[in-house]
Amino acid sequence: MREMINMVVVLTVLTALSGGLLATVKAKTEVQIENQVLKFQKAPAIKGIFPETTNDPLAERFMIDNEGVPLQVFPGKLSDGSKAVAFETKGTGFGGAVGLMVGINVDTDTIVEVRVTTHSETPGIGSRAKDDPSFASQFSGKGLDTNFSMKADGGAVDAMSGATVTSKAVSVAANQAKEIYQKLKPEIVKQMN
Amino acid sequence: MAQSLAKEFTKGLWAEIPPFRLVLGLCPTLAVTKSVENGIGMGIATTFVLVFSNLLISLLRNIIPSKVRIACYIVIVATFVTIVELLMQAYTYELFLKLGIFIPLIVVNCIVLGRAEAFANKNGPLPSVADGLGIGMGFTLSLAALGAVRELLGNGTLTIWGGTPIFEMAEGFLPFRFMLEAPGAFIGLGLMLCLMNLIGKK
Amino acid sequence: MGDLFVLVISCIFINNILLAQFLGNCPFLGTSKKMETAIGMAMAVIFVLVMAGAITWVVNEYMLKPLDVVYLQTVSFILVIAALVQFVEMFLKKSIPALYAGLGIFLPLITTNCAVMGVCLINIKEEYSFIEALVTSFSYAAGFGLALVLFAGVRERILLARVPKPLQDTSIGLITAGIIALTFMSFKGMV
DSSP states (O other), X not given: OHHHHHHHHHHHHHHHHHHHHHHHHHHHHHHHHHHHHIIIIIHHHHHHXXXXXXXXXXTTOEEEEETTEEEEEEEEEXXXXXXXXXXXXXXXXXXXXXXXXXXXXXXXXXXXXXXXXXOOOXXXXXXXXXXXXXXXXXXXXXXXXXXXXXXXXXXXXXXXXXXXXXXXXXXXXXXXXXXXXHHHHHHHHHHHO | OHHHHXXXXXXXXXXXXXXXXXXXXXHHHHHHTTSHHHHHHHHHHHHHHHHHHHHHHHHTTTTSXXXXXXXXXXXXXXXXXXXXXXXXXXXXXXXXXXXXXXXXXXXXXXXXXXXIIIIITTSOHHHHHHHHHHHHHHHHHHHHHHHHHHHHHHHSEEOOSSSSOSEEOOTTOOOOGGGTSHHHHHHHHHHHXXXXXXXXXX | OHHHHHHHHIIIIITOTTTTSOOXXXXXXXXXXXXXXXXXXXXXXXXXXXXXXXXXXXXXXXXIHHHTOGGGHHHHHHHHHHHHHHHHHHHHHHHOHXXXXXXXXXXXXXHTOHHHHHHHHHHHHTTXXXXXXXXXXXXXXXXXXXXXXXXXXXXHHHTTSOOOGGGTTHHHHHHHHHHHHHHHHTTTTOO
């Protein structure tokens, strides 16, 4: 019996200590980690979508509430004076989630550009969604009334040959971005000013 | 005392060098050694976990009841792995992305649990730290060596840190791309093991 | 439905856990010397992995996420797996001794099999739904079994061959695995 209590006590104390220690480290590194994610994943995508802005989309980022899930929005003032926003959505590809940063011009309701942020697709095949600009450029300038599904499914997007699933993931993410934007536009515009 | 510490340290560098002599921890060895840089990064992360978990387990070796010792080791190791994961995410984010899932998987690296059970469990804190450091350094060296072979043959370059390669193969060298893929990892490690056997025999 | 089928094919063949993802290589080399042990190990992995995949998914979704402690993932998953393996071992010993006789000795090895932990982490990282997580876990485990049994078959043949001394045992095993991995590479781009 004593042995039993001993075992339980040691394990409990150890786990509690471990939890406490980790919570401390987590709290200490939280801000730094957020900065790193911004710098290495989001910043290059934002830079690609808004090559020239008169403001700093990264510094002016804000959060809005999308049905209980917080969504990070990057506002950009384009060089021709129009306003745009960029945010990230996800679609499921063949190796898992494909993150897509979607830039939308708020004044004209058209897509500025899209960029793939994260993916774990097969190198050389699905990864072309990120590396090969001709696929992503299909989205540029399209109005938000476009259906971004594959052409085979009655949409307007050409799939990359040999990488149908990845192409689908990107189009799912783009359609999702469209829906979120249409739903939350008043909120986004309010926050931007 | 100093002499025996040195002995514990150096045995990890040759006599018991993982993963060659102790055939343990193969998964990270094969998976992350696409370049020298990844190999070293993984090696250092593992060394950190090894040293601290060895130290703590050795300090607690008289308190931990022997029936639940494995569970206790797992908690201790997992805690340090998470710390490494958070630190790498905060300070070496690019490396963190490259190593990906293999950082949390240090927790099931048999080397770490193996050292806890075989060494730290029976020895004092100082030798345990020396043992962890030695085995960890040996592991780092092996990963770096395999990474160097694969990068050199598969890509024609050697990169230690940052983007610029410190060594490039002569022009006209056609890289064996398959060395960077899965089969190259197995075959590269197999041939290096054969080389170790050849040298060790003398 | 079609998506699930693609998932199954990609997990078994294209992203084979042993030969493309490099998870679970220690038991791959350790238990592949004999066909019998290879089959035992494969069965044990399929059994535990499907359960572990389901439980860790639930733990992540209904415990870690609501409490906002996702950083405790590594610690909690490994404890869940270790405990699960213990329970399975005790349960089989008492209730299904015949199955225990076959799988028993492999069960303790599974806690430190990174294939199990790895697949649980992949399920979460890829944000799979519960059904997808179950299917993935099973398919990865099946891929593990397939590669292990194939490899054991080749290795039994190697025993009859005259291998140069320095290449013997693990060394030739690794090179064989490399050649098998090469054949699996031809599945790439299939989907």
